[in-house]
Amino acid sequence: MMILNTQGIVLKSVRYKENDLILTIFTKKLGKVSALAKGAKKNKSSLLPCSQIFSYSDYTLKKQKDMYNINQASCIKSFFDLAYDIEAFSYASYVSKIVENSIFENQTNNKLFYLFLNTLNLYTKKDVDKRYITRAFEIKYLDVMGFRPIINRCVSCGIMPKKLNHFSIIEGGTVCENCNDNSIKVDVTTIRLIEYILNNDITVCSKAKVSKYIVYELENITRKYLINYIDNLNLKSLYFLKDVKKGGYNFE
Numbered sequence: 001m002m003i004l005n006t007q008g009i010v011l012k013s014v015r016y017k018e019n020d021l022i023l024t025i026f027t028k029k030l031g032k033v034s035a036l037a038k039g040a041k042k043n044k045s046s047l048l049p050c051s052q053i054f055s056y057s058d059y060t061l062k063k064q065k066d067m068y069n070i071n072q073a074s075c076i077k078s079f080f081d082l083a084y085d086i087e088a089f090s091y092a093s094y095v096s097k098i099v100e101n102s103i104f105e106n107q108t109n110n111k112l113f114y115l116f117l118n119t120l121n122l123y124t125k126k127d128v129d130k131r132y133i134t135r136a137f138e139i140k141y142l143d144v145m146g147f148r149p150i151i152n153r154c155v156s157c158g159i160m161p162k163k164l165n166h167f168s169i170i171e172g173g174t175v176c177e178n179c180n181d182n183s184i185k186v187d188v189t190t191i192r193l194i195e196y197i198l199n200n201d202i203t204v205c206s207k208a209k210v211s212k213y214i215v216y217e218l219e220n221i222t223r224k225y226l227i228n229y230i231d232n233l234n235l236k237s238l239y240f241l242k243d244v245k246k247g248g249y250n251f252e
Contacts, residue, residue, distance in 0.1 A: 002063040003071070006030060009117060010055045011100045015041065021051050023070070024100065025059065028113055032103040035061055035068040047073055054079040054092060054120055079120050088123040091134045095119055095141075098226075098233070102145060111144045118202050128206050132215045136205045138222040139197045147229045149173045151195045164191055169224045184224075190217040 011032070012024035019041040025033050040047040050057040050073035060072040082089045099116050103109060119137045122128050142148060150173030153160045157179050164174040166183040174191055175183050193214060197205050210218075226233055 004029060004061050004063075006059055006061065007076070008033075008057060008059050009113070009120070010051065010053055010057075011096050013051055013053055019045075021047075022067075023051055026099060026103060026113060026116065027059070027061075027108075028110060029108065030061075031105050031107040031109065032100070033061070033068050033105055034066075035059070035070050037070045037073075040070075049075040049078055049080075052078060052080060054082060054096070056117060056120075077121075079124065081124055082120070085123075087130055091130050092120055092123050095134065095137050098138075098141060098230070101231075101233075102141075109144070112141070115140055115144060115202060122203065122206050125206075129210065129215070131219075132208075132210050133202070133206055135215060135218040135222050136197045136202050138226060139194060139218075140202055142222075142225060142229070143198055145230070147172070147225075148198065149194065149225065151191060151198065154179055163188055167191070167221055169221075169228050184221060186217045186221065187214060190214050190221070193218065194221075 006027045006029040008025040008027035010023050011026055014022045016022045016036065019039050021037045021040040023035045023037055025035055027033055037047045037051045039045045040051040042048070047070060049055065050059070050070075055075055056077045056079065058074045058076060059070055061068040062071050079092075082092050095116065099112060102112065115137065119133065122133050123130055149167075153174070154164065154176040155168065155171045155173035156175050159176055161176050164176065165188050166175045166177070166180040166185055167173070168175045168180070168183040170182065193208070193210065196208070
């Protein structure tokens, strides 16, 4: 019977029986696992704070057949406040679904783990542009998953002109004037921002002041890039956020 200690982030929490929960956890040592949290629904359960969505905790897991049991858990950060900010919660749910669909049991990805963790932490901050942070997450996620866009040269012919302001989704990067068939024309600042995001930690990137127009261009590229390269992309949380905005809430 295997017992393992590992840090993890809760991606999903599903009720099981009266007081139990089955958690989907992104762990550092095991990748994605399903774990039974017995009695976690009880108000006085020590597992309650470690069983909430997005909770970042230390877990002691015991393997039993096809599932793990949580023997002990200690919450490092709950991210509970995200539930009170509909914009932050929607973006966090969106990136969580991307992460959940990209990881498997016994396949660790610590770069993605810390990217996800740092992104959740940024969503709790009042002074950050959450829309921009989500775009930065998408770009860094693509890099982590092996789909890093080529930015500093024409991805088609290899030349390095002084100005590159066309981006090809199919080719996977910037293209020059001679190779710009079916490409997206963007501001040079957008290209430079993508390069900056790729070369820096997302926490550092969050300090950049980016105009709404550049964020819009970034979103146009990342959305098409993700749809083209990533299977099972779930956009429901973002569509929900747009519906809420149409209903009178404004997060811009």
